[in-house]
Amino acid sequence: MQLDFHQVDAFSDRPFAGNPAMIYRLDSWLDDALMQRIAAEHNLAETAFVVREGASWRIRWFTPACEVPLCGHATLASAHVLFEVYDEPGERLDLLCKSGALAVSREGERLVLDFPAQYLESVDLAGEVEPIVGQRVMNLQGGKELLVELESEQAVRACAPDLKALAGLPGLGVIVTARGERHDFVSRYFAPGIGIDEDPVTGSAHCILTPYWAERLGKTELSAFQCSARGGELHCRLEGERVKIAGQAVLVASGKLFI
Template sequence: MQYYVVDAFADRVFEGNPAGVCVLEDWPADALMQNIATENNLSETAFAVGGGGRYRLRWFTPGGEIDLCGHATLATAFVIDRFVEPGRESLSFETAGGELTVARKGDLYELDFPSLVPEPHAPTEAMAEALGVVPTETYLRRDLMFLLRDEAQVRDLKPDFSRLTRLADGLGVIVTARGSEFDFVSRAFFPKLGVDEDPVCGSAHCNLIPFWSARLGKETMVARQLSRRGGTLYCRLDGERVKMAGRAALYSRAELFVEPLPAGPRS
């Protein structure tokens, strides 16, 4: 099985968010895909089946399958563009999170994702204890989202991951603040899925883009995720959709020596 590791939302290797990618002719068993994701121990491993510019796409974390992932979608589009269907300007992906498209624009890959406006949510003492700071505002969609005081508070945050795991609300945790050099900055944590910090999280920006568009009064923004690796996203609110673009860098190409397991039928 061909396997690629791509640094997404990155101008060079060792930046952005690494994702594993397998583009296949047929679906492996779910158990095998989960085993591969767990063995890789990256935040996400993507599996795609299809051709002719249209693919079915699934994402697995070390802790299980998820319904939306931005950086692994960008990484998959990069692999298809470079190694499977070179020269395609647009790719379409059928996913558990809906129909997603990726357009190649020069050296950028632009993702078209749903806009997921976060709703105000009541903060709790447990949330502040897990974060190590008292958030200015609290929101919830799939993930908990906390507005912090400033960029420095986001950058210097040292959350208690065991406490984050025990929070009753949210799959993941996003923290954000207005930026100095960039329009806004963020970090994202998913310890419930076995990923303490997601270096650059595209799905988090489905929340962040509409939130900051309303706050800043602008539709086009540049965002920076302040993880140790860091990554830049070129963002745009487009009605009920969000566009986020970034570059990608190939880290490795390998062969996985895995025994195939029988898979059930998948459309």
Template sequence: MQLDVFQVDAFSSKIFGGNPAAVCPLDVWLPDETLQLIAAENNLSETAYFVRSGEVFQLRWFTPAVEVDLCGHATLAAAWVLFNQLAEPTDLLRFSTRSGELGVRREGDRLFMDFPAKQPEEVDPPPGLLQALGLRCAEALYRTDDYVVVVEDEAIIADLQPDFAALAAFDVRGIVVTAPSHAFDFVSRWFGPRVGVNEDPVTGSAHTSLAPYWAHRLGKTVLSAEQGGVRKGQLICELLDNSRVIISGHGVLFMRGTIFI
């Protein structure tokens, strides 16, 4: 069997930026074991698969280790492939996912994803979390499906050198560290060794938690954001009144090929 595969740098308008995701269009679903093996072989933070079902596309995301409930950058990459490589004529795509129906629309060369917002709840730091991140203190700690660690200065984020083995012990999808920024409304880095991704350059799904926090703190509903360490990407988040967040960015094709299985 031969499968098309695309590698798209999401949340970037230039290759070698943003977050790379693999995208595999399918006619029918393959066994879950095969999907997981392909994702492990791709060795990217996410591989997205989609199957058309009438006017909707069924969409799933796999890290090299597990299937996940929501992934922003691989959703953007899948939409970019449909729009720019597979000539979908519509300007609005509908995806059926484990997190409900997600919409992606295009305006020019920018893609806008409609995701459910998550309200972070403040919690006490679990023993060892700050030490695993290499932090002595934090302004606050919140939890959704990730821990959200707030620090006072973006320079702290740039210097982070986490202990990934220690972070993998915490029973959350990942840990995001965030701070206010001079060039953007906020910046962040996201670590997910528990799901097989030590650091994800740009995690769209993490911004479903970050956007509500920063919108409340800054008193604004449209926010600019940058995520990443050595490799970075940029996003715009718009918090809506209906508990949804619009996350937008660019994509660029790095590679197109064929998988033989």
């Protein structure tokens, strides 16, 4: 069996920046174990599989270690592939996933994700988290993820957490964030517990970050930068219980997998 794949750098307007994702458009679903093995073979933060279901697309995302319920950059990358490689008509894609209904629209050179807003609750773990992240913790919230607000952008950039200890914290991963110097806020995302030591640009984390910073800054239009080594810029907007996350994407490779 041969399968076509396409590698896209998401949240970037140029190759070798943003967050790479591997995309497969399938005619029908593969066995779950096989999709997991394919994701492990590519060894990127996310490999996405999409299958048409009526007028919509079903999308699933796999890290090298497990399937995850929501992923932003691989959704952006999937939309880029469907629009640009497979000439999907129209300006909007409707997607179904384990987290519910999603959508991606074309707005000029950007693709705009329509994702659910997510909220966390305050947790009393600062004494445990501070030695793991090696920075002073200003605020801490937990739930599906752990959000750690630090005192400055420089603190976020300098953060060098103990990844083994971090993997033992509650939640899928840890978002470190602070007010930005040139952007409204900056962040980084670490998830060694699901096979991602540091994710270059994490769209789904901004479902949490956007309402968090919207409340603190008193605005619903926010500019964001994920200051990983590759880096990525995101344009975020809070609309009720939805978050719009816009960015660009570029195709960097296509090929065939032989199995």
